[in-house]
Amino acid sequence: MTDNKETQTRLIHAPRNAPQYIQTIQPPLFRASTIIFKTTTHLFDRHWSDPYDYSYGTHGTPTTYTLGDQLAQLEGGTYCLLAPSGLSAINLVNSTFLSHGDEVWVPDNIYGPNMEHLRNLQQRYGISVKVYDALDVSSFTPSVKAKLLWLEAAGSVTLEFPDLKNLVKKAQQANVLTALDNTWGAGLAFNAFDFSDEHLSVDLTVHALTKYPSGGGDILMGSVISRDQTLHHQLFKMHATQGICVSGDDTAQIIRSLPHMRLRYQQQAQNAQEILTWLKQQPEFMQVLHPADASSPGHCYWKETCLEGQSAGLLSVIFDPKYDLAAIRRFCDGLKLFKLGFSWGGPVSLVMLYDLKPMRVLPNTHLQQGLLVRFCVGLESAQDLIQDIQNALQQIEK
Numbered sequence: 250m251t252d253n254k255e256t257q258t259r260l261i262h263a264p265r266n267a268p269q270y271i272q273t274i275q276p277p278l279f280r281a282s283t284i285i286f287k288t289t290t291h292l293f294d295r296h297w298s299d300p301y302d303y304s305y306g307t308h309g310t311p312t313t314y315t316l317g318d319q320l321a322q323l324e325g326g327t328y329c330l331l332a333p334s335g336l337s338a339i340n341l342v343n344s345t346f347l348s349h350g351d352e353v354w355v356p357d358n359i360y361g362p363n364m365e366h367l368r369n370l371q372q373r374y375g376i377s378v379k380v381y382d383a384l385d386v387s388s389f390t391p392s393v394k395a396k397l398l399w400l401e402a403a404g405s406v407t408l409e410f411p412d413l414k415n416l417v418k419k420a421q422q423a424n425v426l427t428a429l430d431n432t433w434g435a436g437l438a439f440n441a442f443d444f445s446d447e448h449l450s451v452d453l454t455v456h457a458l459t460k461y462p463s464g465g466g467d468i469l470m471g472s473v474i475s476r477d478q479t480l481h482h483q484l485f486k487m488h489a490t491q492g493i494c495v496s497g498d499d500t501a502q503i504i505r506s507l508p509h510m511r512l513r514y515q516q517q518a519q520n521a522q523e524i525l526t527w528l529k530q531q532p533e534f535m536q537v538l539h540p541a542d543a544s545s546p547g548h549c550y551w552k553e554t555c556l557e558g559q560s561a562g563l564l565s566v567i568f569d570p571k572y573d574l575a576a577i578r579r580f581c582d583g584l585k586l587f588k589l590g591f592s593w594g595g596p597v598s599l600v601m602l603y604d605l606k607p608m609r610v611l612p613n614t615h616l617q618q619g620l621l622v623r624f625c626v627g628l629e630s631a632q633d634l635i636q637d638i639q640n641a642l643q644q645i646e647k
């Protein structure tokens with residue numbers, strides 16, 4: 250075969266536009282680092298603040314903007330930025346709005362890696378990290394240096410539901426920006442941009458799309474949603490200058506999963522409620538934590554905030570303190586359907602064990618003493634999952 254250089258050029262420059270008349274269920278996928286400008290006029294006339302003035306892959310493509318628009322609509326916001334994980338979306342908020350000498354407030358049950366990131370900022374940039382009790386608004390006492398209040402509903406691992414309305418009201422009075430980790434609610438359980446009689450709203454939501462929007466346990470992504478253009482532009486500049494971006498393929502997978510997210514969310518929540526009823530009757534557990542349960546901390550706030558009793562598929566149990574770590578490990582190892590692993594929102598049920606003592610700063614008067622196990626309920630049959638827990642409990646007494 251001869252080396253045909255013309256064929257090589259033709260291969261590269263062959264027309265590749267999809268025919269206009271074709272329609273598909275899923276939108277076309279754009280993978281791009283380079284985006285081609287039609288002319289130098291297009292190159293020079295674009296404006297950084299116009300999201301649809303495509304200029305380079307890191308700033309977005311029609312694929313990433315399709316997902317961003319869908320998520321903003323889902324959560325009740327206006328603008329959305331995507332990040333390569335939920336944690337990087339959290340970090341985008343922290344690095345955009347916190348600077349030297351500022352004060353940031355976090356609930357005691359904050360997602361652990363957010364706290365670690367903030368402690369890191371505290372050491373390096375003199376940012377003061379203050380911890381409040383998610384169930385006690387009076388423990389949030391912002392000083393004039395306070396810039397940001399983190400909220401999480403329900404809280405990580407122990408699932409207390411905070412008094413969102415009063416926390417946001419107090420933050421607004423003190424001119425403090427509010428950011429809600431909305432991963433649990435997923436834009437389905439409540440509207441974070443309007444959850445009150447007087448249209449109370451957080452300023453920003455962060456969502457680990459890794460969980461329910463992905464739904465497969467196989468994709469990492471995060472989002473930051475806002476309504477205010479000035480806040481969005483501040484985030485947008487940090488996002489662009491840090492080179493924060495996501496892959497077109499991963500984005501397309503999430504676009505594909507979003508239409509059935511509500512069905513999955515509701516099924517997992519229903520499974521969790523069924524398991525909750527059974528768990529509450531078992532003598533091994535001192536406390537069962539799930540915001541929809543009347544005895545769970547913050548239940549009254551869950552009731553006033555969440556739509557039609559909506560809750561996610563997470564629940565935690567605190568074991569009787571007579572069971573030591575070895576016993577709890579035997580229980581977790583004895584589970585067959587629940588797999589031992591971090592994260593949630595996928596089809597497979599997951600379990601994780603925690604010792605709360607090193608994870609909390611404030612005294613937890615509403616929590617029993619004992620080791621905690623969190624169940625992230627998947628899409629298996631609830632009865633099979635109950636049987637799995639029942640079988641594993643037989644390992645605990647050995």
Ligand SMILES: Cc1ncc(COP(=O)(O)O)c(C=O)c1O
Pocket residue numbers: 334335336337360405430432433457458459469470471591592593
């Ligand atoms: C409440 C919450 N927020 C944020 C994250 C971070 O998401 P990612 O795993 O995509 O970094 C997690 C992950 O477990 C989470 O549970």
